Amino acid sequence: MTETVLLVGGGGREHAIARSLAGDCDLYACASNRNPGIRRLAEGTAVIDETAVEEIVDYATEVEATLAVIGPESALEAGVADALDDAGVYAFGPREAEARIETDKAYQRRFMRDNDVPGCPAFETFEDMEAACDYIDSFDGDLAVKPAGLTGGKGVRVIGDQVTPEEAKAYLRDADYDRVVLEERLVGEEFTVQAFVADGDVRVTPAVQDHKRAYEGDEGPNTGGMGSYSDASLDLPFMAEGDYAAAVEIIQAVVDALPEYKGVLYGQFMLTVDGPKVVEFNARFGDPEAMNTLPVLRTPFIDVLTAARDGESLPDLNFEKQATVCKYAVPEGYPTDPVAGARIEVDEESVGNALLFYASVDERDDGIYTTTSRSFAVVGLGNTITKAEGIADGALAAAGEGLRVRHDIGKRELLRERIDHMNELRTS
Ligand code: AMP
Ligand code: GLY
Numbered sequence: 001m002t003e004t005v006l007l008v009g010g011g012g013r014e015h016a017i018a019r020s021l022a023g024d025c026d027l028y029a030c031a032s033n034r035n036p037g038i039r040r041l042a043e044g045t046a047v048i049d050e051t052a053v054e055e056i057v058d059y060a061t062e063v064e065a066t067l068a069v070i071g072p073e074s075a076l077e078a079g080v081a082d083a084l085d086d087a088g089v090y091a092f093g094p095r096e097a098e099a100r101i102e103t104d105k106a107y108q109r110r111f112m113r114d115n116d117v118p119g120c121p122a123f124e125t126f127e128d129m130e131a132a133c134d135y136i137d138s139f140d141g142d143l144a145v146k147p148a149g150l151t152g153g154k155g156v157r158v159i160g161d162q163v164t165p166e167e168a169k170a171y172l173r174d175a176d177y178d179r180v181v182l183e184e185r186l187v188g189e190e191f192t193v194q195a196f197v198a199d200g201d202v203r204v205t206p207a208v209q210d211h212k213r214a215y216e217g218d219e220g221p222n223t224g225g226m227g228s229y230s231d232a233s234l235d236l237p238f239m240a241e242g243d244y245a246a247a248v249e250i251i252q253a254v255v256d257a258l259p260e261y262k263g264v265l266y267g268q269f270m271l272t273v274d275g276p277k278v279v280e281f282n283a284r285f286g287d288p289e290a291m292n293t294l295p296v297l298r299t300p301f302i303d304v305l306t307a308a309r310d311g312e313s314l315p316d317l318n319f320e321k322q323a324t325v326c327k328y329a330v331p332e333g334y335p336t337d338p339v340a341g342a343r344i345e346v347d348e349e350s351v352g353n354a355l356l357f358y359a360s361v362d363e364r365d366d367g368i369y370t371t372t373s374r375s376f377a378v379v380g381l382g383n384t385i386t387k388a389e390g391i392a393d394g395a396l397a398a399a400g401e402g403l404r405v406r407h408d409i410g411k412r413e414l415l416r417e418r419i420d421h422m423n424e425l426r427t428s
Helices: 012-024 036-041 053-062 074-076 079-088 096-103 105-114 129-139 166-175 243-257 289-296 301-310 385-398 411-428
Strands: 004-008 026-031 046-047 067-070 090-092 123-126 143-147 180-186 189-198 200-203 213-215 219-222 227-230 263-272 275-282 323-331 355-358 360-366 367-370 377-383 401-406
Touching: 004 012, 004 053, 012 026, 012 036, 012 046, 012 289, 012 301, 012 355, 026 036, 026 053, 036 355, 036 360, 053 219, 067 301, 074 079, 074 096, 079 090, 079 096, 090 263, 090 301, 096 105, 096 275, 105 123, 105 180, 105 275, 123 129, 129 143, 129 166, 129 180, 143 166, 189 243, 189 301, 189 411, 200 243, 219 301, 227 243, 227 289, 227 385, 243 263, 263 377, 289 323, 289 355, 289 377, 323 385, 377 385
Parallel strands: 004 026, 004 067, 026 046, 067 090
Antiparallel strands: 123 180, 143 180, 189 200, 189 263, 213 219, 227 323, 263 275, 323 377, 323 401, 355 377, 360 367
């Protein structure tokens, strides 16, 4: 039987999901924007906000979806997975209760502590911002200040890295958050491991390193992610023997404590001198990380989805032994003051051997327009990260006026810095 899959979301991550599914099912998609890449792959698309639960269920019913894949966390938080499940359309994505592992950082830390999940930093949660400020004054060491709710990756302020203690306190007083988590600053190199999860089964994918900072050399404000790379093996060049396995153990511990969890579980880790510690969990694929992972997944993604729905053991995953480098083109001013509604040119011819994934753009009759988020990404594949980087960087020629990129992602010098950084920490 040919499955009919409804994809929720219209970013680069969802274009990558669409690409990995389109040949193996009848694909439909809905999102608040019109993503030109997804539109070309799908049998049908609809403009529906990712949090409009009833409209999404109606659309799923109309297209007779047999499965759904949910891209963004906003949909999970709104209960889209619950509503689709309840309507008889199996959603590959956790229900609202399990998605709290991402959508509520205070819950997430308490969950780790209560279930003895390894890798949890010391933390306190606050509803009173003055009490949080007092804690900053009294804490011996640097803290990370995190709003408990979703902020698109842009709400965290790390003392000693991005801000001074005084700036962190001013941020807490000005920003008007209901609840915040203050936790020990973790020092090391960050990496991500994403896993497919259903019925307690966990199938892991290669580690990826994202680049959150807006500008080259890791300067500027945090973004949703400017680009990312993965290696031809499961781990990354700065990781040592056992680091990847330790991260997988942490993911397994989460799933053991959340047996109902289904969908992608994304672990964001800080590789410290004491091994991987948890920065956060996400209840979905990463964006950009999905664009590193899905293009090298040889196992049909549809087989993972049907096994999950049918209560069968998830298939073992096969990956092409290829490194990947992903680089985003974003609107001028992103993330603080993005120029939305600008018409952009994307020269598809100049992408060459790279893959092109459209992201948060809107396709109208007369062209492609920016939104407040990232516009498109290119992904290079190669035997080495350096080869993949060359392909991705060349493909950035596709970006016309009004878009900004980070050329340094995946370059030899930056990889060297990451390795040296870990070596310094390990020997100091
Ligand atoms: P999050 O939204 O939790 O992913 O945080 C965004 C970014 O803030 C992370 O990718 C890290 O770079 C940084 N961050 C978050 N928590 C910590 C921490 N405890 N120590 C150091 N950096 C952190
Ligand atoms: N790239 C980080 C995220 O998707 O949350």
